[in-house]
Amino acid sequence: xxxxxxxxxxxxAWASPYVMRPRVAxxxxxxxxxxxQEQFGSKSELLLKSNPxxxxxxxxxxxxxxxxxxxxIVEYIDEVWSSSPSILPSDPHNRALARFxxxxxxxxxxxxxxxxxxxxAAVSQLKEGMALLEGAYGEMSKGKDFFGGxxxxxxxxxxxxxxxxxxxxxxxxxxxxxxxxxxxxxxxxAEKFSADPAVKDVLPETEKLVEFAKLLSAKFKAAAASDxxxx
Amino acid sequence: xxxxxxxxxxxxAWASPYVMRPRVAxxxxxxxxxxxQEQFGSKSELLLKSNPxxxxxxxxxxxxxxxxxxxxIVEYIDEVWSSSPSILPSDPHNRALARFxxxxxxxxxxxxxxxxxxxxAAVSQLKEGMALLEGAYGEMSKGKDFFGGxxxxxxxxxxxxxxxxxxxxxxxxxxxxxxxxxxxxxxxxAEKFSADPAVKDVLPETEKLVEFAKLLSAKFKAAAASDxxxx
Numbered sequence: 521x522x523x524x525x526x527x528x529x530x531x532x533a534w535a536s537p538y539v540m541r542p543r544v545a546x547x548x549x550x551x552x553x554x555x556x557q558e559q560f561g562s563k564s565e566l567l568l569k570s571n572p573x574x575x576x577x578x579x580x581x582x583x584x585x586x587x588x589x590x591x592x593i594v595e596y597i598d599e600v601w602s603s604s605p606s607i608l609p610s611d612p613h614n615r616a617l618a619r620f621x622x623x624x625x626x627x628x629x630x631x632x633x634x635x636x637x638x639x640x641a642a643v644s645q646l647k648e649g650m651a652l653l654e655g656a657y658g659e660m661s662k663g664k665d666f667f668g669g670x671x672x673x674x675x676x677x678x679x680x681x682x683x684x685x686x687x688x689x690x691x692x693x694x695x696x697x698x699x700x701x702x703x704x705x706x707x708x709x710a711e712k713f714s715a716d717p718a719v720k721d722v723l724p725e726t727e728k729l730v731e732f733a734k735l736l737s738a739k740f741k742a743a744a745a746s747d748x749x750x751x
Numbered sequence: 752x753x754x755x756x757x758x759x760x761x762x763x764a765w766a767s768p769y770v771m772r773p774r775v776a777x778x779x780x781x782x783x784x785x786x787x788q789e790q791f792g793s794k795s796e797l798l799l800k801s802n803p804x805x806x807x808x809x810x811x812x813x814x815x816x817x818x819x820x821x822x823x824i825v826e827y828i829d830e831v832w833s834s835s836p837s838i839l840p841s842d843p844h845n846r847a848l849a850r851f852x853x854x855x856x857x858x859x860x861x862x863x864x865x866x867x868x869x870x871x872a873a874v875s876q877l878k879e880g881m882a883l884l885e886g887a888y889g890e891m892s893k894g895k896d897f898f899g900g901x902x903x904x905x906x907x908x909x910x911x912x913x914x915x916x917x918x919x920x921x922x923x924x925x926x927x928x929x930x931x932x933x934x935x936x937x938x939x940x941a942e943k944f945s946a947d948p949a950v951k952d953v954l955p956e957t958e959k960l961v962e963f964a965k966l967l968s969a970k971f972k973a974a975a976a977s978d979x980x981x982x
Contacts, residue, residue, distance in 0.1 A: 573855065573883060589854060612830040614819045623820060624804065654802060665932045741980040 528553035529581040531567050533560070535732050536591040539578040540681035540722055547554075547595045547718035548672060549601040561739075591622055596678055608674050614660070615674075617669065621656050622678035629682055643695050647702075653679065654703040661705070666714045672716055680713040680723075688729035759784040760812040762798050766963050769821040770809040771912035771953055776825045778949035779903060780832040792878065792970075802858070820973065822853055825908055839905050843890070846905075852887050853909035855880075861914055876924050878933075885934040892936070896943045903947055911944040911954075917962035 528546070528555050546553050549590030558564055558577055570579045570586035580587045580596065589595050597609040609615050628649050633642040658677070662665045668673040686697055698707050714723055759777070761784050763770030774911040777784050789808055791793055794944035801810045811818045811827065818827050829838040840846050859880050898906040921928055929938050931954070941959045945954055 573851075582844075585844055587844070587851075592847050592850045592854070595850070596843050596847045599846065612827050613813075613818070614818055615830065616823050616827045619823045619826070620804075620818075620820055624821070696811055 526551075526582050527581075531539065531558060531564070531579040531581070532552070532577045533558050535684075535724055535729060536577060537681040537685055540684075540724075541590040541677050542578050542580055542593040542597060542723045544598040544672070544677050544681060544718050545607055545706070545733050547722065548607060549595070549597060549604040551601055556558075560604045579722040590681075591674075591678060593617075594674065598674075599729055606673075607669055607677065609668060616717055617656070617660060618674040618678075619678055621653065621667075621675050623654075625678050633668060639693070643693065646689075646697055647695075650697055650699075650706065654706050657705045657709060661709070665711065672713065672718060676709075676713060680710075680719065683714060684724040684726060684729050691730050692724060692733055757782075758814050760787055761785070762787045762788050762789060762801060762810040762812070763794070763853060764807045766915075766955055766960060767808060767911040768916055771823040771915075771955075772826060772908050773809050773824040774953045775810055775903070775912060775949050776828040776838055778953065779838060780835040782828070782832055790950070815896075817966060821912075822850075822857070822905075825905065831904075835901055837904075838899075838908065840899060848887070848891060849905040849909075851908050852884065852898075852904065855883075858908055870924070874924065875918075877928055878926075881928055881930075881934050882936065885937050887898060887937045888940060897940065903944065907940075907944060911941075911950065914941055914945060915955040915957060918957040919964055922957060922961050924963055931936050961978050 528697060529549040530539070530542055530552055532543070532555060532559065543555075556564075556566070558567060562573055567577065570581060571577075571588045574588065575648070576588070578588075578593060580593045582596075582600070587593050595609060609618055624740055626646065636678055655673075657667060661669065664670050667679070668671050672680070689695070690697055697703075698710055700707055713719055759782055761773055763772070763774070763786065764965070765788065774786075787795075789798060791901070794806055798808065799806055799812060800950075801812060802808075802819045805819065807819070809821055809824060811824045813827075815832070823840060852967050859876065864870040887906075888898060892900065895901050897903050898910070903911070908962055918929055920926070929941055932939055944950055
């Protein structure tokens with residue numbers, strides 16, 4: 521049941537992990553919204569007007585006012601619809617921890633790798649990140665299912681929205697990032713997160729993302745091949 | 752007068768704009784703290800233990816618990832000592848705006864530039880950033896002195912803590928980033944911010960920073976010259 525009479529729109533795209541964050545947050549809060557999907561390879565007038573600084577999705581439009589940047593939008597949703605389940609932990613130290621690891625993910629999650637050597641370094645870095653997050657999960661979940669405890673919280677959303685791409689990378693690159701032996705807590709967490717009612721309809725299927733990644737990769741190669749500045 | 756009986760320590764260094772952020776926040780809240788300065792070129796055991804992921808200053812130690820990342824520490828301070836003047840705006844949309852521009856500063860403020868061409872591009876980018884922030888100041892201050900209105904707030908701290916280095920860059924590179932004609936609002940804001948009781952004793956003097964920058968630059972050149980992998 522929707523809790524809002526407000527006009528809520530989200531500018532995004534189905535495949536973006538950053539767009540998935542506010543979608544999960546809005547679902548947790550039972551907020552109805554209109555999903556305005558950008559077309560791949562172009563930017564709408566509405567997007568350019570709503571996020572003139574970065575020109576990036578997601579943008580939340582709340583009664584016409586734009587809010588940008590995925591983690592900032594999630595905090596905004598938590599503050600505006602404050603009576604529903606909380607997304608940020610109530611304890612300041614736990615809030616700081618959740619924000620710390622969410623910022624870590626934003627910084628480290630998408631290593632760029634053009635060469636084989638760089639790819640191998642990127643995979644090592646991702647594995648190291650998973651080990652750190654396994655430790656953080658142990659510390660923060662305290663035996664419950666989620667980083668946020670019994671319910672999905674801020675860091676669950678930040679990390680969980682990347683699960684589709686994580687699984688697609690596992691398929692494409694042939695590495696195991698979520699590993700029963702090395703990250704047993706995260707394996708269990710990923711299952712619980714993916715099955716949650718606020719998540720399951722907005723988490724893209726791995727096969728669809730793998731197909732999309734192939735398409736992207738082919739487009740980038742074609743663009744690079746026709747680049748007059750290419751060396 | 753101090754409001755805390757807690758044990759509060761800050762690991763930092765006088766010249767770091769990121770360290771200045773929690774210092775201003777603690778001053779605003781009248782929280783007494785011990786300032787533990789790192790020595791340039793080395794990292795203390797306490798720092799490595801307190802921030803094992805990034806190994807970076809600042810770290811706040813509150814009754815022994817570490818909190819890392821300057822903006823996250825400022826939010827933590829605002830939440831823990833919540834009865835004193837607020838640092839984040841109370842309105843969710845204004846909070847989102849303050850967080851948006853603080854994140855923008857973290858992303859754009861320290862462009863790396865090795866060549867003359869890159870330096871010129873970096874200066875253009877900084878000037879463009881100043882023009883955007885002038886617009887944000889007009890929108891957010893609503894005729895008052897600060898981004899946060901009548902009092903120094905989250906974005907004032909995030910941006911204001913960079914003022915020392917901004918002025919040092921103006922001297923070293925010979926460009927005017929804060930400009931009476933192009934950014935009259937920011938010029939006035941910078942004066943008010945620098946003179947504020949919570950700020951004036953922790954904002955480093957421009958001349959000291961210029962000297963420090965010369966020292967840094969000389970050390971980097973010496974390190975590069977003796978680098979066996981240098982091409």
